[in-house]
Amino acid sequence: MPPVQVGVVMGSSSDWETLQHAVQILQEFGIGHEARVVSAHRMPDDMFAYAQEAAGRGLKAIIAGAGGAAHLPGMLAAKTTVPVLGVPVAGRHLQGVDSLHSIVQMPKGIPVATFAIGAAGAANAALFAVAMLAGEQPALRDQLDAFRARQTAAARAMTLPPAA
Numbered sequence: 727m728p729p730v731q732v733g734v735v736m737g738s739s740s741d742w743e744t745l746q747h748a749v750q751i752l753q754e755f756g757i758g759h760e761a762r763v764v765s766a767h768r769m770p771d772d773m774f775a776y777a778q779e780a781a782g783r784g785l786k787a788i789i790a791g792a793g794g795a796a797h798l799p800g801m802l803a804a805k806t807t808v809p810v811l812g813v814p815v816a817g818r819h820l821q822g823v824d825s826l827h828s829i830v831q832m833p834k835g836i837p838v839a840t841f842a843i844g845a846a847g848a849a850n851a852a853l854f855a856v857a858m859l860a861g862e863q864p865a866l867r868d869q870l871d872a873f874r875a876r877q878t879a880a881a882r883a884m885t886l887p888p889a890a
């Protein structure tokens with residue numbers, strides 16, 4: 727297993743259905759990563775420790791997903807300068823718009839890069855982390871270019887059914 731460069735954390739195991747889409751991308755690119763539950767509200771001391779130790783442990787990015795009053799990404803960002811990529815998780819109510827607003831509306835001075843609600847946001851957060859790492863790892867840049875090329879080919883190959 728390569729050294730862990732990206733941490734994927736979430737407020738609850740119920741967020742895994744969404745955040746696993748980030749992990750799938752990191753696996754596909756062969757990036758060392760870890761995934762764990764670090765709840766802002768239920769385990770705040772652990773959350774602070776995770777953020778404070780992140781840089782020293784070699785993390786280059788933290789992907790943080792949470793639902794509801796989603797304080798996790800912002801509070802992690804408050805305690806580390808490792809870039810935090812926030813993923814809003816859709817809960818049973820409000821379709822994740824509450825989480826999106828909680829994550830995106832950071833006060834000036836503590837940035838959180840905020841992605842789309844749900845699986846697309848989780849996958850894109852991981853792709854963004856890949857792009858960040860690719861700046862110093864040329865082989866990753868090649869992998870990312872190849873990923874985009876496959877995606878383009880798949881889109882060009884799309885066909886439409888006859889109109890009903």
Ligand code: RP5
Nearest residue numbers: 737738740741792793794815
């Ligand atoms: C948040 O509360 C978590 O990120 C999760 O999205 C939401 C609900 O958590 P559970 O009640 O499913 O554990 O902290």
